[in-house]
Amino acid sequence: MKKQDFPIFQNNPTLVFLDSAASTQKPQYVIDGVNDFVSNDYANIHRWAYQLSERSEELYDKSKQLLAEFLNSKASEIIYNYNATHWMNVIAQSLVNSWFLKKWDKILLWIREHHANIVPRQILSKIFGFQIDFVGVSKWCEIDRDDFSKKYDKSVKVVSIWHVSNVTGKIYDVKKIKSLLRADTFFIIDWSQSFPNMKIDVQDIWCDCFVFTAHKVMAYTWIGAMYLKRDWIKKLTPMMSGWWAIRDVDLFWHTVPNDYSKFEAGTPNIIWAISLLKSLEYIKSIWWMEKIREHEQKLVEYSLERFTKLKEKVKLIWPKTNDRTAVFSFFIPGNENFNHIWEIFAKHNIAIRCGGHCAYPMHKDLKIPWTCRMSAYLYNDISDLEKFFEVLESIVK
Numbered sequence: 001m002k003k004q005d006f007p008i009f010q011n012n013p014t015l016v017f018l019d020s021a022a023s024t025q026k027p028q029y030v031i032d033g034v035n036d037f038v039s040n041d042y043a044n045i046h047r048w049a050y051q052l053s054e055r056s057e058e059l060y061d062k063s064k065q066l067l068a069e070f071l072n073s074k075a076s077e078i079i080y081n082y083n084a085t086h087w088m089n090v091i092a093q094s095l096v097n098s099w100f101l102k103k104w105d106k107i108l109l110w111i112r113e114h115h116a117n118i119v120p121r122q123i124l125s126k127i128f129g130f131q132i133d134f135v136g137v138s139k140w141c142e143i144d145r146d147d148f149s150k151k152y153d154k155s156v157k158v159v160s161i162w163h164v165s166n167v168t169g170k171i172y173d174v175k176k177i178k179s180l181l182r183a184d185t186f187f188i189i190d191w192s193q194s195f196p197n198m199k200i201d202v203q204d205i206w207c208d209c210f211v212f213t214a215h216k217v218m219a220y221t222w223i224g225a226m227y228l229k230r231d232w233i234k235k236l237t238p239m240m241s242g243w244w245a246i247r248d249v250d251l252f253w254h255t256v257p258n259d260y261s262k263f264e265a266g267t268p269n270i271i272w273a274i275s276l277l278k279s280l281e282y283i284k285s286i287w288w289m290e291k292i293r294e295h296e297q298k299l300v301e302y303s304l305e306r307f308t309k310l311k312e313k314v315k316l317i318w319p320k321t322n323d324r325t326a327v328f329s330f331f332i333p334g335n336e337n338f339n340h341i342w343e344i345f346a347k348h349n350i351a352i353r354c355g356g357h358c359a360y361p362m363h364k365d366l367k368i369p370w371t372c373r374m375s376a377y378l379y380n381d382i383s384d385l386e387k388f389f390e391v392l393e394s395i396v397k
């Protein structure tokens, strides 16, 4: 546990931060690394003719190389842009632009999904006429295999799912899902909640495309990554174009490169890419994913023990121990004034979040109103959880 690495806790000594599923705090190493880069090495990248730009580009590329090492992928298959939401929009539109997803084709999602995986598809389906269908989920949050078999017909061209739910913390078996798919189904995985917590191997899962948002892994906001298999990089027509996403331009035509750069139109977010490099270096030097997961499991076990003691009064949406991260959403039957609940926590300087957590269809499917969500990360310890449960107990009393 390295709380002392995070200046936010030195500057707010009584803060109990349990909202990491929304965004993580930044270690001094990342802050210093970004400041150092801006102070010493920053310049625009690509087609440089001077040393500073060369250094800047080297570090931008190094960020991708390190991410590739984490994912067991090639750096040339990693593309940077704003965040997971951005990538979910871009990839959907690119599949349409490339005539891969056409009128009457189907995209298959899960009822309990993040809005980033639902809303962009709704907009495009209205314009281009492809269909959206949703596979149901059991009471225990497992994917309904019968429903999947029924709905996964020949018209399904795209399957898209989150790896870990940002509401329940449940880890879905994406490798298993992949094994059920035909080779010609484009498979998208949202790794926003799993990448910060566990080892991911894209060769092992063999997905076509994954997206994640880096502010959930201690990098800065507005930087996200998409992994796209080489064949798909070649095949797909991007949603956006402009500088660096072109080879040649004339008044009425342009040509497009056949590598990752066709998806990185415009000056990239160089500085925040360095923040991702620094956050990955921090994880590599201090933690590694296995250690993060180990630490998190201790927080999970402790939290579930305390939630179980309150189970008559506090309903946890998914109370299982295995296959989960330290994300817990709950509600108190008869006390659905969530503003009141989070205000009480806020008075104790405990940061949690209440609402629909960008998963309104999931809450509707569960027939529950909004939930309160407590989520822990590597800088949390048992004493943080003790403080959280003390307040929760006082509320239900």
Ligand SMILES: Cc1ncc(COP(=O)(O)O)c(C=O)c1O
Residues within 6 Å of the ligand: 021, 022, 083, 084, 085, 086, 114, 116, 162, 164, 165, 166, 190, 192, 193, 213, 358
């Ligand atoms: C599972 C999941 N997908 C996508 C997102 C969207 O991330 P961003 O808002 O950074 O695009 C989030 C963040 O809440 C998330 O938890």
